[in-house]
Amino acid sequence: MTLAGKHAARSVSLADNTIGAEEVAAVTDVLTSRWLTAGPVSQAFETEFASALGVSHAVSVSSGTAALHLAVLALGLRPGDEVIMPSLTFVASAAVVALQGGVPVFADVVSAAEPTVSPEEVRALITPRTRAVVAMHYGGYPARLEELRDIARANGLALIEDAAHSPVVRGAGRALGTVGDIGCYSFHATKNMTTGEGGMVVARDPAVLDRIRAMRSHGITRTSWDRAVSGGSDYDIVDLGLNYRPTEVGSAIGRVQLGRLAADRECRRALTRAYHELLARHLPDAVVPWAGRTEDSAYHLMAMVLPEQVNRAGVQAALRADGVQTSVHYRPVHSFTRFRAADRPCDVARRPLPVTEQMADRLLTLPLHSRMTTDDVAYVVDRLSAALGRLGDGVRP
CATH class of the missing domain: 3.90.1150.10 (Aspartate Aminotransferase, domain 1)
Structure with a gap:
């Protein structure tokens, strides 16, 4: 290949999306239905995304940051607990730890040619206060998951995969995000597949994922959609949570985007x-x-x-x-x-x-x-x- 276009000035944007007529039609269907918050379209998106990853269940949320925050909450992180992560990443993973009073412990990357967290660094940084390790798949390339998983297991630590860049990519014999204990995905407007804002969470332990599902909607036992379908209005709050629910509009876009991926x-x-x-x-x-x-x-x-x-x-x-x-x-x-x-x-x-x-x-x-x-x-x-x-x-x- 040779360099071309030396005299043909053009505009080349950093990122773009693949939104087209199918997404417009899917959103129109949602708007016509008049049900806009988490409901049947979001449930279908979760099922389809989980199937693409080769897991049984996934929980859709309002952003990749929400996914990371729910992961930290589900692990029960307490003030002073340490979480090892790369410094070469987006601030969200450190922020959600700090918001819980935890300590982000920054590890170096393997090399400039492989800018994912170094397993040797992780091993050296473990202390009695360490609770988890975050592996970020930089640019959509796998971190050294097998080594990191072995280190985490040997030390009784949770392994959180920040798979924001890497939906439906394989590493260590599985889809990225499903090798560790919790996997977090982002569907921000600049990502390969987008819902505008949005994210998804998967977890190895079904009980952890159930807690994440509850915490994304105030710890409530019956969602608005559940109550609308059943006709009942009673519910209970069984855990503390937040409003990290997806929208039906975003989920409709996500279902089409998943097919384009x-x-x-x-x-x-x-x-x-x-x-x-x-x-x-x-x-x-x-x-x-x-x-x-x-x-x-x-x-x-x-x-x-x-x-x-x-x-x-x-x-x-x-x-x-x-x-x-x-x-x-x-x-x-x-x-x-x-x-x-x-x-x-x-x-x-x-x-x-x-x-x-x-x-x-x-x-x-x-x-x-x-x-x-x-x-x-x-x-x-x-x-x-x-x-x-x-x-x-x-x-x-």
Whole structure:
């Protein structure tokens, strides 16, 4: 493959969705039914998603963050309990632990080429107060689940899978999210399959999932839909909970999106391979996570690590001027003010994260979505190469 479109300026968005006429029709059906909160469409979505994962049950919720919060609540996390997780992730997993008075303990990643939590780091960070480990499948690629599962089991810890990037992807012989004790998914607008806002939870222990189902709706014994169908109005509150229910509108969209997911992933796979080929040829000093790897993936993000001494802000500005939208996944959580404050419960001052910190200012996320073409990929790499060349990093022409 050669670089193309050097003189054909275009606009390439960072992310896009596959919403189309089928989703519009499904939403119209829901609106016509006039039942808008969690009901039969949401139940059907749960059944279909669980089937796609190869499990018996799943619980739909209002967001991926809600899924993570319910996981922490279901485990009964108490003030002072520690949860080990990567710092290179979205802030939600640390936030839900801190909101319970728990301590997010940040672990380093394996390498720039494999930016998922390091099992060796996890093992070294376990203390008598450790209750759980969060494995985040960065960009839709599996973390080292078998090692993490063995460490968790040997130490009596829960393993939470943050599978926000990786719906219906396999790793360690199972669908990601179903290997550990609890799996959490996100259907945010930028995800491979979307409901606008939304999420899903699965759990190995049916009793844990039952508690999550109750807690997503105030710990109530009979939902609004149950009462509407039966005609009864009585109910009980058996647990403390929140309103993390899904909507029927979102669930209708999700059912269609689930059916589109396989085709979306095949398109992303082809685009990712095109990126890997071109980046290896034209930007050999950059590190591209999982380049050349063959494991299953959702191909959610096209992240790369820029060569050292490159001004990332300058690169992003140059790409923006050429119509290419970029982002950073992620600014490490331990670098945020909330988690650096001396009076906050966080272990960051106790342990350096050299791999994460060396990557932090060099991470760059390039556009990747199934509305792109390989010509778009070539244009992005061409403009990136030109930007790096102008900034004098010594990239080959």
